[in-house]
Amino acid sequence: MAVHLDLRFDRPHEECGIFGVFEHPEAANMAYLGLYALQHRGQECAGIATSDGQKMYFEKNRGYVADVFNEEILEKLKGDAAIGHVRYSTAGDTRRVNAQPFLIESHRGKIAVVHNGNLINAHHIRKNLNREGSIFISTSDTEVILHLIARSKQKTVEDAIIDALVQVRGAYSLVFLTDDKMIAVRDPRGFRPLSLGRLNNAWIVSSETCAFDLIYGDFVRDIAPGEMLIIEKGKAPLSLQPFPEKPPAFCIFEHIYFSRPDSIVFGKDVSEMRDRLGRKLAQEAPVDADYVVPIPDSGIFAALGYADEANIPFNLGLIRNHYVGRTFIEPEMSIRHFGVKVKLNAIRSIIEGKRIILIDDSIVRGVTSKKIVDMVRSAGAREVHMRITSPPYCDSCFYGIDTPIKEDLIASSKNVEEICRFLGADSLGYLTLKGMLGALGKESWCVACFTGKYPVDFQRDELAQLRLFEKNGAVAVGVVSLNG
Ligand code: SF4
DSSP, X not given: OEEEOOOSOSSOEEOEEEEEEESOTTHHHHHHHHHHHTGGGOOSEEXXXXXXXXXXXXXXXXXXXXXXXXXXXXXXXXXXXXXXXXXXXXXXXXXXXXXXXXXXXETTEEEEEEEEEEETTHHHHHHHXXXXXXXXXXXXXXXXXXXXXXXXXXXXXXXXXXXXXXXXXXXXXXEEEOXXXXXXXXXXXXXXXXXXXXXXXXXXXXXXXXHHHHTTOEEXXXXXXXXEEEEXXXXXXXXXXXXXXXXXXXXXXXXXXXXXXXXXXXXXXXXXXXXXXXHHHHHHSXXXXXXXXXXXXXXXXXXXXXXXXXXXXXXOOEEEOOOOOSEEEOOSSOOTTHHHHHHEEEOHHHHTTXXXXXXXXXXXXXXXXXXXXXXXXXXXXXXXXXXXXXXXXXXXXXXXXXXXXXXXXGGGTOOHHHHHHHHTOSEEEXXXXXXXXXXXXXXXXXXXXXXXXXXXXXXXXXXXXXXXXXHHOOOOOOOOOSOO
């Protein structure tokens, strides 16, 4: 029986990765490779839009980058400029029409956009635009930006983008492509990363620098919070700061879990940050054991740090199967921990008779963590101690990360002792907020999912509406599909 089995681990999920390349003879191929490197940021949909200065071409669909594109499709994506997107979407919202890039033809010409983030007032704006007769083709918040651009009275496309973005609130890293420009923008608090790079004479932008490495590009710098970069042929990028300055709120989860360890994010090396989190955790939550075992892959660098700091041997007692697709043929029989076992397996010869410290980045619902603890016990562990490289995850994210509603987060209703009992672990230790911030440095981080203190204020009823929206899924209002 073919079923859609949720094989993602019980963690928040990154919703998007974005990439752009300007003035490169193989723009579509570079975007394809860039998206390949960003695949971990979204596996539901992928898309690329290109421009040859006259026409725009695009392809987007559900699936992995390698499923959506082939040589024939890439050849049709002509031009020397391209933007691309990988997306993870919430349940019930995986339709192709929600895949990006979004593309419009307006009186300003063609404009394509890719977005990483989440606009907290999108549904308000959308309601108003609907009332005034706008027709939406998707349920994505990103489309709101294009409507606002199309309606702006400003003369240039740059000014129209600024005009649109001053009306939205929340998290956005965006790359726009027009007939003759690529424009990259990061919201004033800089929730989501966006970096600028160079590839021979071309300019490249990406959610993470690992995409530059794959195509032998050079990382130049981060695009600053609130910065708009206008990239035109033969010119150095023009940097503007068109928005009122706000205190930065970099998503700390990029370092805890989302970003690839070989990326530099918010100016910091991700693998090094994870090592530091592990070391701090070893200081704050020590326990005697035979092995420190990471839950792969995100726990690896933190476990190395923990093991070194605690002077306990590191061992790979859990192995991850990287080749599992989203749809899986589930045999007609009952196997314990089946969903987790498809993706993870314990190595009995390492674990049997040993006291194990399991290192993970977070516990969201707790269901998967419980299955992993159970699996390690079944492999013969004498003791299982769970250590988490972040504080209890007790509130939902509204800035571009797909998280369960608050009620489904185990730490929103249980204390550490109760969670430990639920997991069936011998002990459970979280990193403290102070310890986490101490390990990662003094930057202004967003830590709302650990504290419930949201950096972008919600207007009256907005948080309740967002929670309802998250719970019930997006309400489809679009009837006409131009792109999809
Ligand atoms: Fe990141 Fe958490 Fe803030 Fe969301 S709420 S942006 S996941 S730190």
